[in-house]
Amino acid sequence: MxxxxxxxxxxxxxxxxxxxxxxxxxxxxxxxxxxxxxxxxxxxxxxxxxxxxxxxxxxxxxxxxxxxxxxxxxxxxxxxxxxxxxxxxxxxxxxxxxxxxxxxxxxxxxxxxxxxxxxxxxxxxxxxxxxxxxxxxxxxxxxxxxxxxxxxxxxxxxxxxVHIAADPLEDAFDGDAFYRALRRRKTGVKRALLDQSLISGVGNIYADEALWRARLHWARPTETLTRAEAARVVQAAQDVMSAALAVGGTSFDSLYVNVNGESGYFERSLDAYGRRDEPCRRCGSPIRRDEFMNRSSYSCPVCQPRPRRARY
Structure with a gap:
C-alpha cells in the first residue's frame, strides 16, 4: 500500500x-x-x-x-x-x-x-x-x-x-504528545506506528525501516519506551521517509507510480523490509521475518533484540 x-x-x-x-x-x-x-x-x-x-x-x-x-x-x-x-x-x-x-x-x-x-x-x-x-x-x-x-x-x-493524527513530516506534529499517547496505549511499538489516530502515514514498510534505524524490536511494549527512545523512532521515521521521498518512494511493482506513470526507487535502499535472510547492513546477521497482523515484520535479531516482555 x-x-x-x-x-x-x-x-x-x-x-x-x-x-x-x-x-x-x-x-x-x-x-x-x-x-x-x-x-x-x-x-x-x-x-x-x-x-x-x-x-x-x-x-x-x-x-x-x-x-x-x-x-x-x-x-x-x-x-x-x-x-x-x-x-x-x-x-x-x-x-x-x-x-x-x-x-x-x-x-x-x-x-x-x-x-x-x-x-x-x-x-x-x-x-x-x-x-x-x-x-x-x-x-x-x-x-x-x-x-x-x-x-x-x-x-x-x-x-x-478529521480524526487522523498529524504525520511525522508535518510542522504540526507534536513529539511530546505522541510520546504521552504511546505510554498510555500499552501496545507493541509497531502497532502504535500503524495506528493512524496516533501518527499518520506510516505503514508496514516504513515502520520496519524506522524501527531498524532506531534499533528497537517491533514488539517492544510502548509503556516501557523512554522519551529518548520515542524521539529516536520519530526521527528515524522522518529520516527514512524523507530519503524515500527524494527518490520517488518505494515501488515493488507497477501498482505504485507517480502522476506521470513513473516508479520510485527506494526499494533499492531498504534496510529491513523484504530482506529475509539477507545480511543486516550494520552487523551482518541474517534479517528475520516474523508474522505480524496477517502480514510480515522484518528486523535484525542482533541490532533489534526481542524484548523479554513483548506485546504483539
Whole structure:
C-alpha cells in the first residue's frame, strides 16, 4: 500500500499539473471507486463540474484537492475538496485527454485552463478497487491549532479524516504528545506506528525501516519506551521517509507510480523490509521475518533484540 512518501510524490505531481485548472466534466466508470461518496456517482460528477482546483494537500496516506467555486468572492475559503485514498493499488495519472485508456480505469476528470492552458485529464486507475474518491466537506483542522483557515484551504481538512493524527513530516506534529499517547496505549511499538489516530502515514514498510534505524524490536511494549527512545523512532521515521521521498518512494511493482506513470526507487535502499535472510547492513546477521497482523515484520535479531516482555 502506498505510504506517506508515495502519496506525497503524487501530491507534488498534482500540484504541478492540476492546481489552477477547472474541472470541465468527470466520468465515473466503476461505481466502487466512489463508494464512499454517499450520494452516488452522478452527484460526485455534478459537484466537481465547474470547480477550480486549489493547491493539493496531504495528511498521512490521504490527499485532497480543495475546490473553489468561480462564483465565490475573492478571499472566500473553499468549503469542499476532492478527497483521495489510493488503497492498495490506486494511481492518479495526468496526461493528454486523447491518450489510450488504461486498464482498470475507474474515474476520469477533464480539466480546462491552468499551466500552459493545454488540455489535460486526471485518471484514477485502481486494479484492486480498494482505493476511493469522494467530494467531502472541509472543516477546521484541530491539529493545525487556532489559526484561521485561509482562502487556499490552509487550516482546513476533509471531515471524513478529521480524526487522523498529524504525520511525522508535518510542522504540526507534536513529539511530546505522541510520546504521552504511546505510554498510555500499552501496545507493541509497531502497532502504535500503524495506528493512524496516533501518527499518520506510516505503514508496514516504513515502520520496519524506522524501527531498524532506531534499533528497537517491533514488539517492544510502548509503556516501557523512554522519551529518548520515542524521539529516536520519530526521527528515524522522518529520516527514512524523507530519503524515500527524494527518490520517488518505494515501488515493488507497477501498482505504485507517480502522476506521470513513473516508479520510485527506494526499494533499492531498504534496510529491513523484504530482506529475509539477507545480511543486516550494520552487523551482518541474517534479517528475520516474523508474522505480524496477517502480514510480515522484518528486523535484525542482533541490532533489534526481542524484548523479554513483548506485546504483539
Amino acid at each position: 502506498p505510504e506517506l512518501p508515495e502519496v506525497e510524490v503524487v501530491r507534488r505531481g498534482l500540484d504541478r499539473w492540476a492546481t489552477g485548472r477547472t474541472v470541465e466534466k468527470s466520468e465515473v466508470l466503476h461505481p466502487r471507486a466512489v463508494r464512499r461518496h454517499a450520494a452516488g456517482p452522478a452527484d460526485f460528477a455534478g459537484r466537481l463540474a465547474g470547480r477550480a482546483v486549489l493547491p493539493p494537500r496531504r495528511r498521512g496516506k490521504y490527499l485532497w484537492l480543495p475546490l473553489a467555486d468561480p462564483a465565490d468572492d475573492a478571499g472566500a475559503r473553499p468549503s469542499e475538496a476532492l478527497l483521495a485514498h489510493l488503497g492498495m493499488s490506486g494511481q492518479l495519472l495526468v496526461g493528454e485527454p486523447d491518450r489510450e485508456a488504461q486498464k482498470h480505469l475507474r474515474v476520469r476528470i477533464a480539466f480546462t485552463g491552468g499551466p500552459g492552458a493545454d488540455p489535460l485529464d486526471l485518471r484514477f486507475v485502481d486494479q484492486r478497487t480498494f482505493g476511493h474518491l469522494m467530494v467531502a466537506d472541509l472543516v477546521p483542522d484541530a491539529v493545525a491549532g487556532a489559526a484561521a483557515p485561509a482562502p487556499d484551504g490552509t487550516g482546513l481538512v476533509p471531515a471524513p479524516i
